[in-house]
Amino acid sequence: MDYNSSDTVPGPRAEDHLPHTAQAAAKIVIVGGFGVGKTTMVGSVSEIRPLTTEETMTQAGIGVDDDYGSDSKTATTVAMDFGRISVTEQLVLYLFGTPGQERFWFLWNGLFEGALGAVVLLDTRRLEVSFDVIGRLEERGVPFVVAVNSFPDAPRHPVEELRAALDLSPEIPIVECDARRRASSRDVLMTLMRFLYALTVRGATV
Incomplete structure (x- = not known):
C-alpha cells in the first residue's frame, strides 16, 4: 500500500504473550491483489509485532508481476504476513495475509486450510x-467480507454498484476501511465475525 506509515507499534511488547484468558482461537486470512494493503492491515491491527515476508522488488518481476504502483512500492510479500488480535478476552484471531503477486498464489491453498473466514481487501x-x-x-x-481500502486517489462507488460489479450475493457485507488505522481494520474483522456468527445461526435454524 502506498502509505508511509501505519499505527503499528514496533519492538517487543508484553502483549506478545498470549493472554491467559484466551479460550478459543480462529484463523483469518486477508486476501487481495498486489498492493491493496494486506501487509498494512495486518501490521496496523496486530497486537504483536507482525511477521512479514517482504522482499525487495527487482527487475526479474518485470513482465511477470503486476506492476501497478511500482513507482512507489519497493517490496512485496512472497509468502505471508502474520499477526494476532484479541477480539474479546476469550477469543483470539490469528491473521494471515496472502501474497498478492499471482506467481505466489500457489501458497494460498495452504493458507486457506483451516481458515474460519476471510477479508477480501479491495x-x-x-x-x-x-x-x-x-x-x-x-x-x-x-x-468472506469485502473491505474497500480508502486510497486517497481511488474512485468511490455506491455499495450496490460494487456488489453488482463483483457479482456478490446480497448477504455478503461490503465495508469501507483505512487499512493504516488500527480501529478501522479492527472494525473490518468485527464485521467478519458478526457475519460468521449470522451464518452459524442461520445454519442451525435450517
Missing part, C-alpha cells in the same frame, strides 16, 4: 484483480 482503481481472488474463496467455501 482497491477500487483495480476491481478486476479481485475477481479471481473471490472466485478462489468461493471454490473453497471460505466465507
Whole structure:
C-alpha cells in the first residue's frame, strides 16, 4: 500500500504473550491483489509485532508481476504476513495475509486450510484483480467480507454498484476501511465475525 506509515507499534511488547484468558482461537486470512494493503492491515491491527515476508522488488518481476504502483512500492510479500488480535478476552484471531503477486498464489491453498473466514481487501482503481481472488474463496467455501481500502486517489462507488460489479450475493457485507488505522481494520474483522456468527445461526435454524 502506498502509505508511509501505519499505527503499528514496533519492538517487543508484553502483549506478545498470549493472554491467559484466551479460550478459543480462529484463523483469518486477508486476501487481495498486489498492493491493496494486506501487509498494512495486518501490521496496523496486530497486537504483536507482525511477521512479514517482504522482499525487495527487482527487475526479474518485470513482465511477470503486476506492476501497478511500482513507482512507489519497493517490496512485496512472497509468502505471508502474520499477526494476532484479541477480539474479546476469550477469543483470539490469528491473521494471515496472502501474497498478492499471482506467481505466489500457489501458497494460498495452504493458507486457506483451516481458515474460519476471510477479508477480501479491495482497491477500487483495480476491481478486476479481485475477481479471481473471490472466485478462489468461493471454490473453497471460505466465507468472506469485502473491505474497500480508502486510497486517497481511488474512485468511490455506491455499495450496490460494487456488489453488482463483483457479482456478490446480497448477504455478503461490503465495508469501507483505512487499512493504516488500527480501529478501522479492527472494525473490518468485527464485521467478519458478526457475519460468521449470522451464518452459524442461520445454519442451525435450517
